Amino acid sequence: MDIPFKTHHLDELMAAEGIDALLVTSKHNVQYLLGGHRFFWFDYMDAVGVSRYLPVVVYFRGAPEASCFVGNAMEGFQIENEPVWVPRIKAEAWGVRDAMEFALEAVRERLGTRARLGIEPSFLPIDALPVLESRGSYDLADAEFLLERLRACKNETELELVEQASDRTVDAILDVFGQLEPGMTKRDAVERLRLAEVERGLIFEYCLVSAGSNFNRAASDDRLEEGDVICLDSGGNYRGYIGDLARMGVLGAPDAELEEALAEIDAVQQAAREVIVAGALGREVIAAGDARAAQSPFSDKLAYVTHGMGLISHEAPRITASGPVPYPDTDADSPLQPGMVLSVETTLWHERRGFIKLEDTVIVTEGGYRAVGDVGRGWNVCGQGANRLVTA
Numbered sequence: 540m541d542i543p544f545k546t547h548h549l550d551e552l553m554a555a556e557g558i559d560a561l562l563v564t565s566k567h568n569v570q571y572l573l574g575g576h577r578f579f580w581f582d583y584m585d586a587v588g589v590s591r592y593l594p595v596v597v598y599f600r601g602a603p604e605a606s607c608f609v610g611n612a613m614e615g616f617q618i619e620n621e622p623v624w625v626p627r628i629k630a631e632a633w634g635v636r637d638a639m640e641f642a643l644e645a646v647r648e649r650l651g652t653r654a655r656l657g658i659e660p661s662f663l664p665i666d667a668l669p670v671l672e673s674r675g676s677y678d679l680a681d682a683e684f685l686l687e688r689l690r691a692c693k694n695e696t697e698l699e700l701v702e703q704a705s706d707r708t709v710d711a712i713l714d715v716f717g718q719l720e721p722g723m724t725k726r727d728a729v730e731r732l733r734l735a736e737v738e739r740g741l742i743f744e745y746c747l748v749s750a751g752s753n754f755n756r757a758a759s760d761d762r763l764e765e766g767d768v769i770c771l772d773s774g775g776n777y778r779g780y781i782g783d784l785a786r787m788g789v790l791g792a793p794d795a796e797l798e799e800a801l802a803e804i805d806a807v808q809q810a811a812r813e814v815i816v817a818g819a820l821g822r823e824v825i826a827a828g829d830a831r832a833a834q835s836p837f838s839d840k841l842a843y844v845t846h847g848m849g850l851i852s853h854e855a856p857r858i859t860a861s862g863p864v865p866y867p868d869t870d871a872d873s874p875l876q877p878g879m880v881l882s883v884e885t886t887l888w889h890e891r892r893g894f895i896k897l898e899d900t901v902i903v904t905e906g907g908y909r910a911v912g913d914v915g916r917g918w919n920v921c922g923q924g925a926n927r928l929v930t931a
Contacts, residue, residue, distance in 0.1 A: 607626075
């Protein structure tokens with residue numbers, strides 16, 4: 540089988556950090572390195588017995604043929620039906636300690652008991668550390684940033700998954716807008732969206748929902764009323780890749796005030812999107828959106844951000860340090876590259892009308908960008924099915 544990532548790129552990243560082997564334990568990076576494999580039994584939670592599921596990909600710098608995958612004792616069934624490229628499979632673990640024991644067996648066989656191992660500290664349970672410490676004199680290095688660099692530019696297969704995730708998520712949102720009526724609850728809206736996403740082959744991850752003038756974005760028994768604006772901001776997962784978009788609905792016809800508010804949000808979105816192209820610096824995208832937001836009559840109530848996304852909702856490229864999720868702007872002064880995926884989002888906290896937001900997904904190309912799931916960006920009139928949708 541073909542290896543689904545560029546091994547020479549990974550080897551170069553590892554060499555720059557002096558890392559001899561990787562012990563990859565996050566679900567998203569395990570999936571990435573294995574070309575899409577994600578064990579269905581632990582899709583929703585990791586706890587089992589007195590421990591937890593811990594998949595481990597062991598990758599040796601310069602020797603992908605020596606790689607090993609440690610999985611759960613039930614995981615062999617899935618791998619038998621959907622093989623992975625890794626030549627050595629150890630699907631026998633039931634917890635953290637035995638998974639780490641199996642992984643270190645592969646390390647000792649090739650590198651002995653002294654090596655520099657790259658780990659993912661945020662995704663390595665603390666009870667793995669005694670096993671690491673007792674099985675050799677290993678120098679541990681944080682490899683999370685390195686692995687994110689590897690994933691930064693998506694290949695064509697990944698981009699197709701991002702597009703499918705985005706298209707299906709927006710289609711589900713628009714379907715639900717068509718179902719909403721006064722008297723339903725915010726919880727009803729979220730449940731209908733969950734069903735709509737599942738019907739479209741997505742894993743429903745979340746929905747942030749707001750209605751009326753209340754800025755609260757959690758599901759509740761608050762009832763929808765005629766004239767309410769409704770924001771559905773949802774993450775639908777398609778084969779591991781996230782479709783994270785926000786669209787607006789209204790129970791009734793949008794009036795001039797609402798049209799103006801959404802037009803201002805869209806103007807910020809378009810200002811940011813217009814400068815997205817391979818070669819543009821990350822900070823230029825942020826500056827373009829910020830400049831247009833500053834010109835808006837709602838400037839003191841607007842929030843704009845652009846961030847990278849893919850397997851997770853905030854990943855490389857990291858082009859701002861002032862977004863809602865805190866991290867350094869590592870890529871602010873680096874050129875965007877083809878295959879990077881960006882989420883562009885602008886929010887207005889309108890004191891009378893409530894929470895109004897657009898969130899779009901765009902793929903960086905040589906000549907600009909390609910937007911995916913790029914429908915329903917106007918006001919969607921709720922109720923009576925899709926015939927009442929008046930989206931752009």
